[in-house]
Amino acid sequence: MSAVPHLIEPASAPLAARPLLKVEALSLEYATPQRLVRATHEVDFEVLEGDRFVLLGASGCGKSSLLKAIGGFLQPSAGRVLLDGVPVRGPGPDRIAVFQEFDQLPPWKTVLANVEFPLLASRRCGRAEARERALLWLAKVGLADFAHLYPHALSGGMKARVAIARALAMAPRVLLMDEPFAALDALTRRRMQDELLALWEQERFTLIAVTHSIEEALLLGNRVLLLSPHPGRVRAELDAERFGPASLGSREFQAQTQRIHRLLFGSMA
């Protein structure tokens, strides 16, 4: 049988080109008894479906605040966040966050119950479906055999995997990660980065992650937004698609690391 050539061009722009999330002129502030702390100033960016979008900047430049605003936990003092064109007004199951404190897993619930809990609490699904989804996601992160353990019996890396399974089981439009592996030892952190990338290869979820590690940003991200120090403003956006675990330590990886360092701090690494 001869192959039929595929000549039909798509009629419209590919769906992936439409931004899933838009951050428009976003300024964030905190009112303290002493003064108003400005966390970010007029930050703009767009995240496409399937992006691994990383916010990178020095401590205090407003990365976590941006994530909180996207999560709907912090109201902007100016500007807005749009998800699928609709302004974000509060938290919702379409945006699920994973933080570095994996001890946020309630210790009195088994691993399985921890993953089921948000599905049941949000009434996303009934008991049987919640169990099925939780077991599926635990298998995807390699924890199928640990479902009936309690969190205290898990290593840091395993707790991270439970937190990721719990978040992705909710099928969010965007997965938000704030320094997800910062509390882990260096070797476990590297392994978790690889595992997260492998999971993304399978599932193609949209990720917005915050880090202050240049290496982690280049490894995890396909796009990296550099923020200047306090208050955070957009300094540059870089394409990091060509970097990954295989390019760690390469000459190009090192050159890009130094370039980012110069952009962030105005000096050589």
Ligand SMILES: Nc1ncnc2c1ncn2[C@@H]1O[C@H](COP(=O)(O)OP(=O)(O)OP(=O)(O)O)[C@@H](O)[C@H]1O
């Ligand atoms: N709840 C708060 N009340 C007052 N000021 C705050 C609050 N949270 C953050 N800030 C201030 O807002 C600014 C940005 O903080 P944010 O935590 O967003 O930065 P970051 O880039 O995530 O820092 P880090 O990498 O150290 O976590 C900082 O000056 C911080 O002190």
